[in-house]
Amino acid sequence: MPEAPEVHHVVQYLQRHLANQKIVQAIVTYPPLIDNMPAQNFCQQIQGQHFRQFKRLGKYIILELDDYTFVSHLRMEGKFLIVSSREEFEQLDQIRDRKHIHAQFVLEDGRIVCYKDTRKFGRMSLWPQQDDLHHLKPLSKVGKDVLDPTLCAQDLLKKASQRTIPLKTFLLDQSVIAGIGNIYADEILFATRLSPYCMPCDLSKKDMQNIIEATRSILMRAIEAGGTTILSFSYGSNHTGSFQNQLQVHGQKGNCPICGHEIEHQKINGRTTYFCPHCQKLKKKRSRKNNPIKE
DNA sequence: CCTTAGACCTGGAGGC
DNA sequence: TGCCTCCAGGTCTAAG
Numbered sequence: 001m002p003e004a005p006e007v008h009h010v011v012q013y014l015q016r017h018l019a020n021q022k023i024v025q026a027i028v029t030y031p032p033l034i035d036n037m038p039a040q041n042f043c044q045q046i047q048g049q050h051f052r053q054f055k056r057l058g059k060y061i062i063l064e065l066d067d068y069t070f071v072s073h074l075r076m077e078g079k080f081l082i083v084s085s086r087e088e089f090e091q092l093d094q095i096r097d098r099k100h101i102h103a104q105f106v107l108e109d110g111r112i113v114c115y116k117d118t119r120k121f122g123r124m125s126l127w128p129q130q131d132d133l134h135h136l137k138p139l140s141k142v143g144k145d146v147l148d149p150t151l152c153a154q155d156l157l158k159k160a161s162q163r164t165i166p167l168k169t170f171l172l173d174q175s176v177i178a179g180i181g182n183i184y185a186d187e188i189l190f191a192t193r194l195s196p197y198c199m200p201c202d203l204s205k206k207d208m209q210n211i212i213e214a215t216r217s218i219l220m221r222a223i224e225a226g227g228t229t230i231l232s233f234s235y236g237s238n239h240t241g242s243f244q245n246q247l248q249v250h251g252q253k254g255n256c257p258i259c260g261h262e263i264e265h266q267k268i269n270g271r272t273t274y275f276c277p278h279c280q281k282l283k284k285k286r287s288r289k290n291n292p293i294k295e
Numbered sequence: 296c297c298t299t300a301g302a303c304c305t306g307g308a309g310g311c
Numbered sequence: 312t313g314c315c316t317c318c319a320g321g322t323c324t325a326a327g
Contacts, residue, residue, distance in 0.1 A: 003320065032303095059321080075321050077305085100305085119304045121321065165298065174322080181320055231307095231319060250320095269299070272319085 002074050002233055004146050004179030005222035005243070007059050010080060010235045014063070014113075015054035017082055017236075022050045022108040023065075030102035033115070035138070036125040045126055046070065046105070057133055058142050058178025069127045071138050072115075078122030079235060081114050089114070146179035146219050153208035160200035160208070167203070168196035169269045171211075180215065183228055186250040186274045188214045195280045196273045202285040221246065249274040 002010065026046045031039040045068065053064035063070040072078070083089045089112055092098050103115040103124065115122070125138055133139050143159075144151045159176050170176055171185040180188065189196050191214035194207065203211075227233060227241030230251060234240045244251075252263045252274060261278035 006320085073321080075303095076319070117304095118306070119319090121304065123322090163297080169298090172321085183320055228320080233320075270301090271321095 002059060002078075002227070003181035003184050004056070004059060005184075005219055006227035006233050006235075006241065007056050007061060007074065007179070008223050009227050009239070009241070010074070011054050011056045011061055013235050013239065014051070014061070014080060018051040018107075018113065019054070020050055020052065021111075023047060023105050024108050025104075025106040027104040027106070028102065029104075030120060033102050033117075033120070033122065033124055034126075035123045036127070042124070042126055055133070057139055057145055058174055059181070060139060060142065060178075062133060062136075062139075064129070067129065069129050069133075069136060070124070071127065071136060072124045073122055073138070074117070075119070075121035075123070077119045078115065078117040081116060081236060083112050083114060085110050086112065141175045142178045143173075143175045144178065146177055146215055151177065151212060153205045153212060156200075156208040156211065157203075157205055160203060163200040165200065166196055166268050167194060167198040167200055168271070168273050170200045172271065177215070179219070182271050182273075183230070183247070183250045184215075184218060184222065187218050187248060189275060189280060190249045191218060193279055193281060195277075195282045196268055196275050198283050202283050204283075204285075207283065249276065 023046055026043040028034060028039040028043055033039070034042045046065070049065035049068060051063055051065060055062040055064070059073060061072040063072065083092070097116060100118045101114045101116045102120065105113040107113065127136050130136050134142065144155065156176065160170065163170060168185055168189065171180050171188060172182065188211060192210045222228060222243040225241055225243035225246060228243040229240040230244050248257055249263055255262055256276035256279055259276065259278050261276055263274055264277055265272055265274045267273070
């Protein structure tokens, strides 16, 4: 579900409510949730730790504890909610909520941080602390974050060389840029007027610069709007975003806001992709074999 | 090395 | 109402 703007708000929310709180007990009721060790060990190790620092890299949530780094990925539907007491937990709806809560972190003050994940796709792991986040195993292949100011056209050009996958798929590759998901990928492509079927290796440095600028602009606006809520994104008890009202193509059934042509949607590597076939152009570089570049 | 299909899960929506 | 199929914002892996 969540892409970088949504994860950004989840991290802020956790920070506001959990900074310096002590975890007195951890309960995991769906053991596969814990990626890198038996759930029992995870619970033992995390017990007694305090939440210290809260960070995000791409779609990953990074919680620095006293002695460990706690990494969480929400995948499609993971959410954190905080209840004030065991009584409040028991009052949650069994079918809608409690059934899907797979981990609980009981705080010293009696509150319980609940991890809810209907589809059970999300994962958590606990690691010895590392100064460089990229040294943590789950983050070792993650590229620069979408909002990393050092991200530049040259980075993308390098990663795009020889790549013949659709540009849409390239933007979703977290080792290229971390934090873009299916919704924002469509919006970025529309903003740059590039077809999702462009081949990354055919793009120029200028195209890459345009992609970076569109990405920053769209993601910043999405963060300001509180993220995008289409299916189920929320955090805390009921916080949702409103960027879905500003989407230009993703999920749209009508006409292109620029040219009026009907918005199309097709599956590209398994992901539904919305685009305007009239505005969004295929680019081809044909200079490899002595053929001079046209246009 | 690169690329793609399938797997992982559940619940909601729409067709009959 | 029930049953069936398809769909969903993500990522890992196995196989070509």
